[in-house]
Ligand code: 0CM
């Protein structure tokens with residue numbers, strides 16, 4: 234084996250049975266002072282290179298302990314050179330690293346985790362994190378829920394912003410302002426900001442006469458009026474399924490009905506729908522709010538819902554409403570959208586067999602959070618993650634089967650990144666469970682079509 238390794242006994246913090254060891258190493262890139270380096274590839278002395286796909290997860294966990302951390306290539310040295318630098322190394326699969334062999338390019342898992350840092354840092358604190366990863370290395374199965382990730386409304390909204398960004402550098406092109414997050418996903422927003430989109434909370438942050446996009450979640454008529462007053466050029470990326478609920482609110486309020494809007498107070502979609510008929514509408518979060526309702530005419534109640542609620546919970550709220558107001562009626566068509574419903578069914582199909590459910594999505598994404606709650610309600614531990622860097626080793630302890638899904642605003646690429654990272658901890662079998670297929674497509678708004 235071409236790699237020297239130091240004896241675990243030299244480190245008083247690491248018991249003999251430790252699942253990792255120390256090796257002489259050096260960063261293969263310039264390392265900013267005070268940083269810990271998590272290897273995304275290991276360069277062996279003989280020129281071979283071993284990929285370390287678990288690097289984003291390991292770096293995320295180390296970052297969470299407060300150590301400044303980067304990922305990058307690490308060189309293993311043939312001899313323990315006194316560089317003041319060592320790497321903590323763990324390899325997968327379990328049977329291989331337990332044998333104490335040094336990592337090599339041919340081994341099925343290779344190096345799973347390598348963290349390099351000046352010795353003084355490495356041993357007490359970072360070593361503990363490496364050890365916690367080493368202990369959760371094993372073969373695993375991922376049950377991939379399908380459908381998952383982007384829905385038609387999200388695709389359309391992102392396409393709108395991207396199309397306008399393409400035009401902004403053309404002659405006569407304009408800056409692209411977006412009111413609120415176009416969809417509730419941190420990675421989507423970061424990508425669009427990088428390309429030049431400017432996100433604002435309210436219209437008064439935008440110069441009069443500017444180009445502004447309304448987000449997928451919709452806006453109230455009051456916001457539209459404000460845009461007109463300020464002479465803004467509006468491109469509306471509201472999902473057509475949200476627009477449908479707005480139309481229902483207007484229609485039934487015009488008929489003199491009270492509107493019970495089931496949804497999360499403060500959510501942008503709820504604010505927008507509420508604004509269609511504020512005098513006639515009351516927002517209800519769940520069955521617990523029904524007793525407090527006091528409609529002027531209990532025989533004229535229409536209930537609407539936010540598009541991204543939990544199907545089962547909403548059913549319970551509607552049942553409580555109908556119990557108290559038997560004449561309460563819906564507009565006839567379901568407001569919870571096809572994408573929300575499909576993702577919940579798909580997750581339900583993997584939850585029972587999973588030891589842990591991971592859902593990709595941001596904390597302010599209602600439909601993503603509902604998926605996590607659904608799994609937990611079914612008794613399976615579940616976590617919402619922005620990306621693989623949010624996965625923590627203690628979640629994976631004794632976990633052989635992971636259920637994986639992504640909310641309607643979480644990019645498909647994050648699913649692939651998560652699979653790749655989990656595959657760095659041992660052989661991964663991926664089984665997709667398809668409960669339905671989706672072919673819904675929403676054409677872009679006319680303003681964008683015209684300019685393409
Ligand atoms: O409504 P929610 O918070 O789930 O929004 P999102 O942007 O995460 O998902 C897409 C939508 C809509 C409307």
Ligand code: SF4
Pocket residue numbers: 384385386387449472473474475540541570571572573600641
């Ligand atoms: Fe439209 Fe549903 Fe997607 Fe929201 S989750 S954008 S309502 S399709």
